[in-house]
Structures are given as structure tokens and as C-alpha cells.
Amino acid sequence: MSTPPFKRILLKLSGEAFKGSRDYGIDPEFLVFVANELKEGYERGVQIAIVIGGGNIFRGIAAAANGMDRVTADYSGMLATIMNALALQDALKKVGLDSRVQTSIEMKEIAEPFILQKAVRHLEKNRIVIFAGGTGNPYFTTDTTAALRAAEIGADAIFKATQVDGVYDCDPMTNPDAKKYDELPYMEVLQKDLKVMDSTAISLSKDNDLPIVVFKLTDKGNIGKILGGESIGTVIGGECYAKS
Ligand code: GTP
Numbered sequence: 001m002s003t004p005p006f007k008r009i010l011l012k013l014s015g016e017a018f019k020g021s022r023d024y025g026i027d028p029e030f031l032v033f034v035a036n037e038l039k040e041g042y043e044r045g046v047q048i049a050i051v052i053g054g055g056n057i058f059r060g061i062a063a064a065a066n067g068m069d070r071v072t073a074d075y076s077g078m079l080a081t082i083m084n085a086l087a088l089q090d091a092l093k094k095v096g097l098d099s100r101v102q103t104s105i106e107m108k109e110i111a112e113p114f115i116l117q118k119a120v121r122h123l124e125k126n127r128i129v130i131f132a133g134g135t136g137n138p139y140f141t142t143d144t145t146a147a148l149r150a151a152e153i154g155a156d157a158i159f160k161a162t163q164v165d166g167v168y169d170c171d172p173m174t175n176p177d178a179k180k181y182d183e184l185p186y187m188e189v190l191q192k193d194l195k196v197m198d199s200t201a202i203s204l205s206k207d208n209d210l211p212i213v214v215f216k217l218t219d220k221g222n223i224g225k226i227l228g229g230e231s232i233g234t235v236i237g238g239e240c241y242a243k244s
Helices: 028-043 060-065 070-094 116-124 142-153 186-191 199-207 222-227
Strands: 008-013 047-052 099-103 128-132 157-162 212-216 234-236
Touching: 008 028, 008 142, 028 047, 028 070, 028 222, 047 070, 047 116, 047 142, 060 070, 070 099, 070 128, 099 116, 116 128, 116 142, 128 142, 142 157, 142 199, 186 199, 212 222
Parallel strands: 008 047, 008 157, 047 128, 099 128, 157 212
Antiparallel strands: 212 234
16 A cells, blocks of 8 residues: 555544434434545554534524524534534444544543643554544634644644535535636635635634645545545645645
């Protein structure tokens, strides 16, 4: 097997994706799909960290818009990400992948607390590390968590899984003439407000020279393709993209 071009990556999964074909909650079949998608990279020795959203269970911003206190709503959203993390760990175990969940909000009975050095040791031992609970602070998204944790663990890139196969100049679901970008500078994402990730996440990635690979999760084999260095989706900040 050839050496993978990435040593360590951070995969950002949206909570919405965890619904699969359901309206709400967690689709176990989808989790097994994700776990199987990760298998090839895992077996090639790519160190994989994961950050998950919680929107399939609780959307903090929507709850705040409906009158809930924003801080309370955000904490509830953080708890939702922990449920998703435990469910994903269960699916990883089913397909034989070793993993550890770390939470930014301490709940030792349920999972390890986030300790950076320990997370890095787990990665070095080829354990997938799932970072749950967001940054542990309200007003930050799980996209920003992904950028923060990726910088902390020294990831080569962030893999941002989405419903579409990359970044477009307008919504491809409603506009058949939408143009897909293969590469994008960080500044263009911010200036055009392309809504791939929130501006805090993009800025943090830019400041830390972290490329973001935006790709479609539900196309089977995509994670393996990116981990193998294939150019699919859109690369943001590609000037420092760690291709061999
Ligand atoms: P090594 O240091 O390589 O042995 O790592 P390890 O994770 O296998 O060992 P450790 O003894 O730290 O953990 C054993 C198991 O307990 C793993 O499944 C951990 O995820 C889990 N674990 C460790 N610390 C905590 C904690 O604070 N809370 C909970 N709930 N589980 C923990």
C-alpha cells in the first residue's frame, strides 16, 4: 500500500447528515456507512480526528431564534453533539475501528475530558478521536470547533463533509447554472460570503494555513479518494494543500 499523502486529518461531519433519511435523530445505517468509509484511511494509518455537529437533535441557533436564551440553546446543542459522538463511536466499534471520545465539557462518567496531549497520543496509536461538545463555549459553531481542534492537533487538512460535491458560486440545488469551484482562496470565501463554513472557522483556518477540503459525504468512496490524494470537491486555501 502506498504512503498516504495525509498523516493526520480532521473530518467535520454535520449533525444533519446523521439523520440519514429520517426527519430527526440518528440513522444507525448512516453511521455504519460513515464508519466503513473511514476504514480504508484508518487501515492505511492516516490519523483521523472527527468533530460532529448536533443539528439532527438540537439546533441552538433555531432555538434561540424561537426565543430561547442563546447561551442555554448553545449548551443544549453541545449536548446533542455528545450524543452523536457516542453513537458514531458505537458504529466505529461495530466495523472494528478503535476510537476515543473526548468532551470539551467534562462528564467523566460518559467520556474522557478533552486533553490535547492525550488526544494526540490516541491518534499516534491509530485510534480515531471524536471531539464532542463543540468548543465548550456558547457562540461558537462546530465548524469553528473543527478549525480549532485541527490547529491544536496539527492536522494537515480539514475535510468538511457536505450534501453537495463542493463549493458553488450560488446554490446548486436551486440554480442549474451554478458554477463549482475546484480551488478557492480563503479571502474569496469570506468576501463572497460563500457560506461553506462560518467566518470564524474560515479565518482560524486561514491564520493557521489549514486547507479545507469540501466534499460530498454520501458518494461512496469519497473519503478514501481524498485520503489517497485525489482532487475531488473544492479545496479552500489550496496553496498549502498537502498533496504528495
Ligand atoms: P493508553 O494510555 O494508550 O492505555 O490509552 P487508553 O485510552 O486505552 O487507556 P485509558 O486507561 O486512558 O482508557 C481506557 C478506557 O477508558 C478507554 O476506552 C477510554 O476512552 C476510557 N476513559 C479514559 N478516561 C476516561 C474518563 O475520564 N471517562 C470515561 N468515561 N472514560 C474514560
